[in-house]
Amino acid sequence: MPDLGRAALVTAFLLLVYASVAGTFAAWHSRRRLAQSAQNALIAAFGATAVAAAVLLAALARHDLSFTYVAQHTSRELPLGYTLTAFWGGQEGSLLLWLLVLGGYSVAAVLTARRVGREVLAWVVPVLGLVGTFFALLLVFVASPFATQPAPADGAGLNPSLQNPYMAVHPPMLYLGYVGLTVPFAFAMGALLARRTDERWIVATRRWTLAAWAFLGVGQLLGAHWAYVEIGWGGYYAWDPVENAALMPWLAATAYLHSVMIQEKRGMLKVWNVLLVTLAFCLSIFGTFLTRSGIIQSIHSFTQSSIGPWFLGFICFITAASLALIFLRLPLLRAKTRLESLVSREATFLYNNLLLVALALTILWGVVYPLLSEAVTGEASTVSKPYYNFFLHSFGLPLLLLMGIGPLIAWRRASLRALGRTFLWPTAAAVVAGIALLAAGAGSSRVGVIAYTFSVFVLASIVLEFARGTSARKALGGVGWGGAFASLIARNRRRYGGYVVHAAVVLFAIGVAGSSAYQTVREARLHPGDSMTVARNRLVFRGFESSTQPNHRAIRANIDVYRGGEYLGRYRPGKNQYFAEDQVSNEVSIRHDLLTGADLFLIADQVNSDGSVDLKALQKPLVNLIWFAGFIFVGGSLIALWPDAREERRLAERYEGATMRA
Amino acid sequence: MTLALAVGAVLAIAAVAVVAAPFVREPVAADDRLLPPDAAQQLQLARAEERDRALDALKELEFDHRTGKVSDEDYRAQVGMLRQRAAAALRDADG
Numbered sequence: 001m002p003d004l005g006r007a008a009l010v011t012a013f014l015l016l017v018y019a020s021v022a023g024t025f026a027a028w029h030s031r032r033r034l035a036q037s038a039q040n041a042l043i044a045a046f047g048a049t050a051v052a053a054a055v056l057l058a059a060l061a062r063h064d065l066s067f068t069y070v071a072q073h074t075s076r077e078l079p080l081g082y083t084l085t086a087f088w089g090g091q092e093g094s095l096l097l098w099l100l101v102l103g104g105y106s107v108a109a110v111l112t113a114r115r116v117g118r119e120v121l122a123w124v125v126p127v128l129g130l131v132g133t134f135f136a137l138l139l140v141f142v143a144s145p146f147a148t149q150p151a152p153a154d155g156a157g158l159n160p161s162l163q164n165p166y167m168a169v170h171p172p173m174l175y176l177g178y179v180g181l182t183v184p185f186a187f188a189m190g191a192l193l194a195r196r197t198d199e200r201w202i203v204a205t206r207r208w209t210l211a212a213w214a215f216l217g218v219g220q221l222l223g224a225h226w227a228y229v230e231i232g233w234g235g236y237y238a239w240d241p242v243e244n245a246a247l248m249p250w251l252a253a254t255a256y257l258h259s260v261m262i263q264e265k266r267g268m269l270k271v272w273n274v275l276l277v278t279l280a281f282c283l284s285i286f287g288t289f290l291t292r293s294g295i296i297q298s299i300h301s302f303t304q305s306s307i308g309p310w311f312l313g314f315i316c317f318i319t320a321a322s323l324a325l326i327f328l329r330l331p332l333l334r335a336k337t338r339l340e341s342l343v344s345r346e347a348t349f350l351y352n353n354l355l356l357v358a359l360a361l362t363i364l365w366g367v368v369y370p371l372l373s374e375a376v377t378g379e380a381s382t383v384s385k386p387y388y389n390f391f392l393h394s395f396g397l398p399l400l401l402l403m404g405i406g407p408l409i410a411w412r413r414a415s416l417r418a419l420g421r422t423f424l425w426p427t428a429a430a431v432v433a434g435i436a437l438l439a440a441g442a443g444s445s446r447v448g449v450i451a452y453t454f455s456v457f458v459l460a461s462i463v464l465e466f467a468r469g470t471s472a473r474k475a476l477g478g479v480g481w482g483g484a485f486a487s488l489i490a491r492n493r494r495r496y497g498g499y500v501v502h503a504a505v506v507l508f509a510i511g512v513a514g515s516s517a518y519q520t521v522r523e524a525r526l527h528p529g530d531s532m533t534v535a536r537n538r539l540v541f542r543g544f545e546s547s548t549q550p551n552h553r554a555i556r557a558n559i560d561v562y563r564g565g566e567y568l569g570r571y572r573p574g575k576n577q578y579f580a581e582d583q584v585s586n587e588v589s590i591r592h593d594l595l596t597g598a599d600l601f602l603i604a605d606q607v608n609s610d611g612s613v614d615l616k617a618l619q620k621p622l623v624n625l626i627w628f629a630g631f632i633f634v635g636g637s638l639i640a641l642w643p644d645a646r647e648e649r650r651l652a653e654r655y656e657g658a659t660m661r662a
Numbered sequence: 663m664t665l666a667l668a669v670g671a672v673l674a675i676a677a678v679a680v681v682a683a684p685f686v687r688e689p690v691a692a693d694d695r696l697l698p699p700d701a702a703q704q705l706q707l708a709r710a711e712e713r714d715r716a717l718d719a720l721k722e723l724e725f726d727h728r729t730g731k732v733s734d735e736d737y738r739a740q741v742g743m744l745r746q747r748a749a750a751a752l753r754d755a756d757g
Contacts, residue, residue, distance in 0.1 A: 007670035011677050018681065030696040036684040044680040051673055119698035194698070198707055265718060267711075410726040411719065412740065418733040465729075472728035654710045 002067060005055035005146035012048035012099070013136035015041040019129030027122035027193065035122040039110055042125055045132060046103030053100050056093060056145050060084055065151040069093060075157035075580035077551040082163050088171045089162050091292050091307070092145035097172065098288065099135040101179040106132065109183045109208055115655040116187065116204040117196060124190035131182050134314050142307055157551070157580030166226035173219030174246055178284040180212025181249055184256070185281035185322075188274045192325050197270060197332045202260055203651055207641055209260075209277075213253040214637035220246050221630040232586025234521070234601050234618045236626065239388040241367045245287030248360045248367075252280035255356035258349045261494075265411065266346060270333040271326065272353070278322040283360070285315050290367070341413035348406040352399060359395040363388065393447055397454060400509055403502045404458035407465045425464055430457035448517035455506045455513075462499050462506075469496075489639060497640025504632035507625045511597070514622030523605070527612045535619030537600055538562040542570075544607070552578045554587070557604045557613040561591060573604040573615070597624040706755070713755040716748040 023038030025031070056069070060083050065071040073086040073093070087093045106128040113121055139145065184205040191201035223243065224236040237243060256276040262269050289311035326333075339347060366383040373381045408422040433456035437449050466485070473491075474484035489496040522534040526541035533539070542558040556574035560567065571589040578585065591600040599620045606614035679686075699707065723740055726732040732740070 004666035032694050032696050033684040040680045044677045410731045411722050415736050468729040
């Protein structure tokens with residue numbers, strides 16, 4: 001079986017090399033059949049990669065320890081679910097997943113790109129092929145998942161922190177996001193190479209970009225929840241370089257999703273948009289590099305390997321080649337229109353873009369500074385939480401406010417009178433909320449109060465947008481309130497789906513502000529019968545209990561929780577000792593209060609030999625809004641992604657003439 | 663091992679067949695060029711995009727006016743220009 005896996009990967013590699021070389025030749029010399037052949041090679045490469053993935057999956061399912069990869073990342077006692085998720089638990093499997101997802105995206109994007117024009121598609125194929133070639137090359141020559149060895153009695157097991165249900169979906173979601181950003185990049189480069197700077201590449205990649213962005217967002221949220229329930233330190237985001245690696249392309253893609261609307265509506269920002277697409281793609285490769293190279297110390301860097309220089313070389317090549325191409329095509333990318341006013345919808349999009357990119361770049365600097373510092377001075381330095389928090393507050397809070405301002409301002413320009421009218425109610429709601437918060441004692445955190453006040457402003461503006469829009473739609477006649485509301489959304493899914501996503505971001509911000517700025521932390525050493533109090537909860541330690549599972553031994557501290565004399569239940573934080581991996585993991589216990597959105601978070605920091613426990617208890621107000629926001633985010637993304645028959649007809653009519661002959 | 667080799671061979675043959683398909687299906691092509699849109703078609707495409715942008719801008723203005731985001735004065739100041747632009751774009755696209 002490993003031979004089949006290797007053969008499939010070599011086949012995929014050769015096909016991708018062919019797609020790149022023959023595709024470039026075909027596009028350059030305008031050869032129709034050769035271009036089609038290169039496209040077919042891209043599709044066939046996906047098939048070959050799928051075979052390789054099936055071989056690895058089968059080896060994992062059968063615990064075939066003669067596969068070095070299987071032996072290094074599983075053990076015989078590892079439950080089947082986690083055994084299968086070990087597919088992406090190590091470097092070689094992760095790279096194979098990258099290639100597999102890229103193949104899937106490439107096939108789907110190329111086959112559905114009906115209106116982009118063959119001359120553009122002919123260039124898209126080699127660009128996709130080139131990216132695929134890089135990953136296939138790594139898999140064939142540098143980090144093969146099909147290396148074999150004499151089968152040991154048992155495997156090394158899977159890192160305990162990866163033995164969590166979230167790991168079944170978090171990495172694939174992130175990869176769907178990372179890899180998906182290749183599609184808009186390839187189409188943008190294809191359009192530039194073909195000297196076509198019309199909007200066809202944008203139209204062709206609209207949904208792919210949105211889907212990749214949504215996957216990346218959901219993947220990060222799942223990762224945050226995984227960190228929250230699994231890592232056992234009481235938080236969900238630690239500005240870890242690998243967490244940042246996923247955030248940066250998401251921020252760049254968010255900026256692009258906004259600025260591309262200005263290009264579609266006003267024909268402006270063409271250079272900026274291709275730069276953003278390039279930035280998002282390069283950051284997604286950089287994120288994979290950070291995770292997989294082992295160049296940084298991170299809880300996510302599960303491997304130390306030699307693929308770092310390959311990635312670095314690829315990132316440098318892609319960045320230099322893309323920038324050179326954009327520079328060469330600058331004359332074609334000049335806008336014909338200009339910004340009419342600094343107080344307009346497009347201007348707020350521009351401000352939002354500048355803030356998003358600034359935030360992404362400051363995070364990038366925070367990630368690379370320790371690496372550069374070490375390379376230059378030989379001494380490792382760290383960029384810690386205050387640095388990131390400073391820029392998050394400096395750029396994030398204005399961004400939050402802009403989410404409320406943008407929808408209230410008209411395109412092109414807005415007069416002060418119109419602004420006064422549209423801003424009145426959201427501003428009033430925000431002021432009332434701010435005063436109420438200060439009166440309620442929330443002033444202990446200035447950032448918290450500002451975040452909440454801005455959040456109320458944004459939520460009020462979103463509600464107002466839906467209310468005014470529905471009212472205007474109803475005024476046209478023929479439908480009731482429900483019909484008008486449905487029609488409003490159906491007629492502009494991207495806008496109203498976007499507003500729902502904005503609402504999700506606001507809920508997320510409220511959850512983050514509440515759980516970080518207003519959390520209560522208490523620590524104590526408790527002997528059986530001792531108690532401690534945190535945020536009106538009395539915690540009584542009743543002693544330990546332990547159990548043995550097939551792959552680990554579990555010890556739990558029994559904590560009874562009371563509030564105002566009422567018994568709320570027994571919670572069991574503790575530790576697991578994994579046999580095969582010879583590692584100990586923290587197992588936290590969380591009491592969710594869905595009514596208030598707060599969590600009581602219990603960590604058994606230390607299990608002492610005298611029968612006592614070092615207990616850490618955190619009361620985290622509103623933290624559940626963060627996870628709830630995830631569902632709203634998915635809902636908003638689906639609304640924006642949902643096919644719009646009216647829009648499809650309009651695009652078909654628009655592109656019919658020019659693409660019929662091409 | 664034998665099965666793996668057989669599957670591998672099938673995979674390789676299938677890959678070659680898929681890649682060669684355009685040439686097998688059409689061994690001698692009457693016209694093998696990709697035929698990008700000519701200048702007239704590109705102009706038509708640009709005009710169609712401009713037409714959609716102009717109509718969209720007009721619709722946005724109407725909607726923003728109805729929802730109160732654009733005052734009556736702003737509306738009057740902009741609508742004439744946008745209508746003229748839309749009419750011109752429609753003429754160009756049709757012509």
